Amino acid sequence: MSMTERDELVRSLAGLALFADLGDPDLEAIADPEWERRYGEGERVLRRGLSGGGLFVILGGEAAVEIPDGAPRLLQRGDFFGEVSTLLQCKPTADVVARSGLHALEIPGPQLEEFLLAYPQVTHRMLQTMARRIRDLLE
Amino acid sequence: MAQDERPHPPGDYPVVVVGSGPGGLQASYCLARLGVEHAVISQDDAPGGMFRLYPIFQRLLSWSKPDAPAEPGTRAYEWYDHNSLVAEDPRHQALVPAFMDRSFMVPSREEMERGLATFARQVPVPVRYGCRWEATRRDDDGRLVLATSDGEYRAQAAVFALGVTTPWFSPIPGIEAVPHYVETRTAAEYRGRRVFVIGKRNSGFEIADGLLPWARQVILGSPRPVQTAVIAQASVRVRYLQPYEDASLGGGTFALDLAVERIERLERGWRIVGRGTTRPGPVDLEVDDVIAATGFSTPLLDLGELGVRTVAQGRIPALTPFWESEPGSGIYFTGNATQGAAGLRKHGVGAASPAVHGFRYNARVMARHLAASLGVAVPAERVEGDPVPYLLEELTTAPELWTQKSYLARAVTAEGLSEIVPLAHFVDEAGPDAVAVAVEMDATGLTYPAVYVRRSGEIRERLLPPDLLNDFRGPEHEQELRDAL
Numbered sequence: 001m002s003m004t005e006r007d008e009l010v011r012s013l014a015g016l017a018l019f020a021d022l023g024d025p026d027l028e029a030i031a032d033p034e035w036e037r038r039y040g041e042g043e044r045v046l047r048r049g050l051s052g053g054g055l056f057v058i059l060g061g062e063a064a065v066e067i068p069d070g071a072p073r074l075l076q077r078g079d080f081f082g083e084v085s086t087l088l089q090c091k092p093t094a095d096v097v098a099r100s101g102l103h104a105l106e107i108p109g110p111q112l113e114e115f116l117l118a119y120p121q122v123t124h125r126m127l128q129t130m131a132r133r134i135r136d137l138l139e
Numbered sequence: 140m141a142q143d144e145r146p147h148p149p150g151d152y153p154v155v156v157v158g159s160g161p162g163g164l165q166a167s168y169c170l171a172r173l174g175v176e177h178a179v180i181s182q183d184d185a186p187g188g189m190f191r192l193y194p195i196f197q198r199l200l201s202w203s204k205p206d207a208p209a210e211p212g213t214r215a216y217e218w219y220d221h222n223s224l225v226a227e228d229p230r231h232q233a234l235v236p237a238f239m240d241r242s243f244m245v246p247s248r249e250e251m252e253r254g255l256a257t258f259a260r261q262v263p264v265p266v267r268y269g270c271r272w273e274a275t276r277r278d279d280d281g282r283l284v285l286a287t288s289d290g291e292y293r294a295q296a297a298v299f300a301l302g303v304t305t306p307w308f309s310p311i312p313g314i315e316a317v318p319h320y321v322e323t324r325t326a327a328e329y330r331g332r333r334v335f336v337i338g339k340r341n342s343g344f345e346i347a348d349g350l351l352p353w354a355r356q357v358i359l360g361s362p363r364p365v366q367t368a369v370i371a372q373a374s375v376r377v378r379y380l381q382p383y384e385d386a387s388l389g390g391g392t393f394a395l396d397l398a399v400e401r402i403e404r405l406e407r408g409w410r411i412v413g414r415g416t417t418r419p420g421p422v423d424l425e426v427d428d429v430i431a432a433t434g435f436s437t438p439l440l441d442l443g444e445l446g447v448r449t450v451a452q453g454r455i456p457a458l459t460p461f462w463e464s465e466p467g468s469g470i471y472f473t474g475n476a477t478q479g480a481a482g483l484r485k486h487g488v489g490a491a492s493p494a495v496h497g498f499r500y501n502a503r504v505m506a507r508h509l510a511a512s513l514g515v516a517v518p519a520e521r522v523e524g525d526p527v528p529y530l531l532e533e534l535t536t537a538p539e540l541w542t543q544k545s546y547l548a549r550a551v552t553a554e555g556l557s558e559i560v561p562l563a564h565f566v567d568e569a570g571p572d573a574v575a576v577a578v579e580m581d582a583t584g585l586t587y588p589a590v591y592v593r594r595s596g597e598i599r600e601r602l603l604p605p606d607l608l609n610d611f612r613g614p615e616h617e618q619e620l621r622d623a624l
Contacts, residue, residue: 009452025398029362029416033451034489037481040465044567050600052485052545052581091600101448108487110582118417 009036012059013105016078018129021121030119035105039063039098046082046096053092055082055112060103066095074099083126086112146265147178149290153513155180157285158300159266160188161255162474165224165499166298167264169506172227175515177298179264180287182271186259187252188474189302195323196349197248200341201494204244205236209536217538221496222246224258225503234258275441283445283469296469296509299442303475303493307436307454309337309361313402317409320346320432329354329428335411338432339365339394346432347382347392357382358424360397362416397422402429437476445470455479460561461508462501471509477501482546482563486582490546500539500547504559520557527620529557530576534588534611540578545589548575566591566598574624588616590623599623 009031013019019027037056039045045063046053057080064072065081075081075096085092086109107115116123156167159181167179185191194200199222205211207219212229222235235254239246246254259266271288278284278293285292306319320342329350336343336359347357365383385392399413411424436454439447447464448457456464456472458480464470472479478492480501491497511517522529533540533549539559540549548562552573565575575591579602587605591598601623603616 024400025362025414025416025419028398029396031452032363033454036450036452038448038450038457040459047483047566047598049598050483050485050566051602052483052579054484054487106484108484108582110487 009033009059016057016059018057018078018080018122018125021125022119026119030105035107037102037104037106039102039104041098041100043098043102044095045098045102045104046085046092046094048093048095049091051091052109053082053085054106054108055080055086056096057105057107058102059105061101062099063096063102063104064099066097067093080126080129082106083112083130145267145269147180147267147270149287149292150178151293152176152178153294154178154296154298154509155283155285155292155294156298156300156473157181157272158188158302158474159183159186159259159264159268160190160300160302160474161224161495162302162476162498162502163188163266163298163300164255164259164264165502166300166473166506167266168224168226168258168262169503170298170510171264173506173510173515173517175506175510175513178292178294179266180270180272180285180289180292181266181268182288184268185256186264186266187255188300189304190248190251190255193321194248194342194345195320196326196345198243199245199248199251201496202244203236203239203246205239205241211236214538215536217496218536218541221494221542222251223254224495225499226258226262231258231262234261272440275445277445294469295513296471298471298473298505298509299476300472300474301438301476303435303437303455303478305436305438306431307434308431309399309433311337311399311402313404314431314433316404317402317429317431320430323349323430326350326353331355332427333408333425334358334428334430335360335409335424335426336430336432337361337399338434339363340432340434342434343432344382346430351382351385351392356391358393358395358426359386360393360395360399360411360413360422362396362398364396364417365394395422437472437479442470450479450481460564460567462505471505473502473505474498477505480561480563482561483566485545485579488544488580488582490544491542492546496538496542497546500543500559504547504561507558522551522555522557526551526555526574527617527624528612530574530620531612531616534576534578534616535609540576544586545577545579548577548591550575562591565593569596576620590620592623 010027013027063075066072154177156179170177201221203220203222209215211233234257238250238253274286276284282293283297308314330353333356334354339359339361386394396417397413401412403410408427409429413422450457456479462477475493477498507517539547550560551557552571573593577589579589580586588603590601603619
């Protein structure tokens with residue numbers, strides 16, 4: 001089982017826009033088993049008001065961003081979250097909760113800077129996504 | 140024909156524990172103390188689990204200090220003894236250091252095995268040895284049925300103490316012919332040879348360290364860089380430092396960040412073809428021997444068919460904060476596999492669940508949870524009066540909080556009920572007004588207390604300052620904690 005699943009993790013990462021510019025050696029390096037996470041329906045992934053979180057990239061399943069008094073925003077495969085609190089080293093202002101079985105990769109906060117510097121193509125793609133979010137907010 | 144005098148014959152039990160390594164022994168001990176009737180079965184013929192065979196080079200990674208700031212047999216001493224199982228009776232505590240010859244502050248494999256066997260014999264923990272679990276299903280009323288070499292066991296819940304024991308191989312073309320870590324020969328047999336070790340974690344460096352005095356050259360390779368921060372702060376340094384220093388200083392050993400693309404068997408030796416990761420470029424090596432130090436997986440057999448999911452590339456079961464495969468499934472794990480409940484992993488710091496000093500406490504918390512789910516009355520601790528001095532004392536001396544940082548917490552309700560709980564459970568589940576305290580560590584290795592106050596369902600986190608001597612019982616911390624409450 002293990003050989004297939006390891007291949008699946010690398011292939012799963014390769015299929016995401018965020019990692020589309022990376023070759024196999026880089027993808028193998030990123031497919032760190034210690035970064036792989038699974039959450040059951042209703043489990044909190046990112047916790048509002050708690051320090052020390054990381055950046056999450058959804059590999060499969062759905063999650064919802066839950067802001068007090070706001071409509072939840074759905075996240076799916078390829079979406080990422082936790083970047084604002086990690087980059088700014090502040091506590092998240094929203095909960096992110098698994099909507100179904102959620103499969104994700106977590107890049108721990110203290111390793112994010114090194115990660116973004118090591119893979120500038122990923123950083124560029126992440127900036128594009130964040131720029132789109134700002135544009136959507138302004139429109 | 141001789142009568143079979145082994146305990147726990149096949150039949151119906153509230154709980155079945157599978158395994159007689161440290162995880163199984165600790166879980167059985169804790170269940171028995173709570174009065175939970177259960178059977179323990181094991182395919183082995185003696186207690187000890189993985190420690191009956193490994194580590195190959197015989198020296199463990201985790202410390203036990205025969206002399207320490209606290210007296211052996213006390214709860215505070217457990218923090219200085221990472222290898223013994225925990226018990227209420229001081230005579231059953233600190234059994235590993237009792238066998239240590241003090242040539243190192245980490246025990247040998249044999250010293251560890253003797254400590255575990257003594258625990259199993261003295262407590263005692265009755266085990267049905269030579270009974271192999273072979274398959275699992277649910278019967279019509281939802282009970283678990285474990286088919287074994289001795290017959291069928293039916294139970295409301297099963298606790299799997301299987302270890303992380305099945306050799307696991309990275310998916311590299313050609314690796315199927317490579318000997319795994321468990322097949323490593325005696326060091327002398329590598330004399331004068333060039334050896335490639337796939338893997339740069341515990342077992343990879345253990346092999347490299349063991350072969351250094353014999354091999355002509357040792358080269359380690361895996362995609363991710365060596366975790367220097369881990370080396371600096373964890374007890375694995377005992378195994379890591381020599382080969383890593385040799386590699387760092389250009390002494391002939393190499394620790395390559397390398398994605399291996401294929402392994403070819405040559406007439407005499409092996410060819411390794413790959414590409415550098417942190418430093419790109421092709422790598423093409425010919426070596427005399429290859430060893431796959433690529434880790435282990437949990438032998439889950441058919442548990443996937445009962446809904447057990449996995450993490451870590453299929454190697455570890457994904458678990459709830461109480462180490463169950465899914466809430467209400469009745470399928471629990473103990474021992475090394477409890478790392479499948481990741482917890483909060485604040486600042487990327489993982490719990491010590493893969494090691495005895497971490498999972499022995501997970502077992503105790505799991506046993507209480509399991510007992511309660513079976514309707515067994517679980518005794519409650521109560522804090523009378525002002526909880527602040529008690530919480531500060533716990534933050535300073537509780538071994539559960541020090542070994543399982545930001546993972547296990549001491550929780551006290553407004554009514555004074557006190558319990559060690561998974562921190563993830565405390566912050567994520569609804570409950571009465573309460574406070575939980577945990578010891579935490581940031582990415583720089585700074586250790587500090589954290590306070591979580593739950594009031595009307597809302598959780599508020601407050602981080603307290605560190606202390607040079609890790610003593611949080613002074614007036615500064617008292618004031619901070621009172622402010623938080």
